[in-house]
Amino acid sequence: GAWEKQVRHSSTPRRPNGISVLVTGAAGFIGAHCSLALKKRGDGVLGLDNFNSYYDPSLKRARQALLAKHQVKTADTIFIVEGDLNDGPLLTKLFDVVPFTHVLHLAAQAGVRYAMQNPQSYVASNIAGFVNLLEVAKAMNPQPSIVWASSSSVYGLNTENPFSESHRTDQPASLYAATKKAGEEIAHTYNHIYGLSLTGLRFFTVYGPWGRPDMAYFFFTKDILQGKQIDVYQTQDNKEVARDFTYIDDVVKGCLGALDTAEKSTGSGGRKRGPAQLRLYNLGNTSPVPVGRLVSILEGLLNTKAKKHVIKMPRNGDVPFTHANVSLAYRDFGYKPTTDLATGLRKFVKWYAGYYGIKPTAKKEITLATAGSDDD
Numbered sequence: 001g002a003w004e005k006q007v008r009h010s011s012t013p014r015r016p017n018g019i020s021v022l023v024t025g026a027a028g029f030i031g032a033h034c035s036l037a038l039k040k041r042g043d044g045v046l047g048l049d050n051f052n053s054y055y056d057p058s059l060k061r062a063r064q065a066l067l068a069k070h071q072v073k074t075a076d077t078i079f080i081v082e083g084d085l086n087d088g089p090l091l092t093k094l095f096d097v098v099p100f101t102h103v104l105h106l107a108a109q110a111g112v113r114y115a116m117q118n119p120q121s122y123v124a125s126n127i128a129g130f131v132n133l134l135e136v137a138k139a140m141n142p143q144p145s146i147v148w149a150s151s152s153s154v155y156g157l158n159t160e161n162p163f164s165e166s167h168r169t170d171q172p173a174s175l176y177a178a179t180k181k182a183g184e185e186i187a188h189t190y191n192h193i194y195g196l197s198l199t200g201l202r203f204f205t206v207y208g209p210w211g212r213p214d215m216a217y218f219f220f221t222k223d224i225l226q227g228k229q230i231d232v233y234q235t236q237d238n239k240e241v242a243r244d245f246t247y248i249d250d251v252v253k254g255c256l257g258a259l260d261t262a263e264k265s266t267g268s269g270g271r272k273r274g275p276a277q278l279r280l281y282n283l284g285n286t287s288p289v290p291v292g293r294l295v296s297i298l299e300g301l302l303n304t305k306a307k308k309h310v311i312k313m314p315r316n317g318d319v320p321f322t323h324a325n326v327s328l329a330y331r332d333f334g335y336k337p338t339t340d341l342a343t344g345l346r347k348f349v350k351w352y353a354g355y356y357g358i359k360p361t362a363k364k365e366i367t368l369a370t371a372g373s374d375d376d
């Protein structure tokens, strides 16, 4: 295809004696950030994304443009191949053009509530698509190390607090969670039978600049600015719903750390090959915040009062709280979240105002009062 010529002429995906990473879901929120970070530290990067319209595809195109712009010299941009995980011949071709040492597999159908409207899209991307990728990877020689996105949602209705990797994950509360859990089981099998090196990362509510419009912090910002009412959920026993909001830069560090650890375990890059491992890690912030507090931080940053509508949590796949214990990730690759919610949201709101061109108007002054001068 057209991509092949461009990729063959680009120096970015290949690093002769180093690391080349295939990033699936590279036009997505976490994928775009990780691609940039990998490129910045000198790794080879090639993206894959199907640019589906689960949320505004123009945001995915804008992330793609951001990656394309980020070049040090000509023919050195980050390229995203447009294609689907379920296209086996395409995946094989990608490995043929670039012998990837690693895969950072972030492409998935995300979102908890949409699973009730379109269950098949979760099965297609998160189960069939993942299997397709593993089938291609297992046939490579040498095999790439795979780091993939699982989710805190696998803990489901687990109530042991905070969540540790050893806790029960047998009560998924949504089909999304069930497909992420299935991904973990499938990974175990591919590790066991084919010796693939697999590392699953259970992300906890990741937020930040270039984030996902379907997530609460994002559409709360939009609705507060537009004077629209926002729904704030409570549990059936009147407790506030709380999330372990994790800032994107912390998650990116975790992803890169996991990739480096995976490399060591398989001995790619010249090291001795040990038994390939299946590992699972929480990547969270270790301090859950009630949604009401999220709203009040946004009110402060936007200098606008929210119209809150407090309602009881329906059985829509949401869980009452999430809270990560990250000591395993800290032990194995030094993962340590450093951004609190107020700091991270300030950066998000600053990006949001810039991206959507929100300028102070006579009618309503949007003073991003505390936005400061971060260069994010």
Ligand code: NAD
Pocket: 024, 025, 026, 027, 028, 029, 030, 031, 048, 049, 050, 051, 052, 060, 083, 084, 085, 086, 105, 106, 107, 108, 109, 110, 111, 124, 125, 129, 149, 150, 151, 152, 202, 203, 204, 205, 206, 207, 212
């Ligand atoms: P995202 O939707 O922004 O990114 C996913 C990208 O994958 C999208 O650009 C989409 O177009 C692409 N994609 C989806 N299905 C595909 C397919 N079949 N073939 C090719 N491309 C496909 O989501 P994100 O927030 O960046 O999440 C990245 C990963 O992390 C996902 O696996 C998600 O389930 C997981 N995760 C995210 C969070 C979070 O809070 N953001 C929390 C837990 C887990």
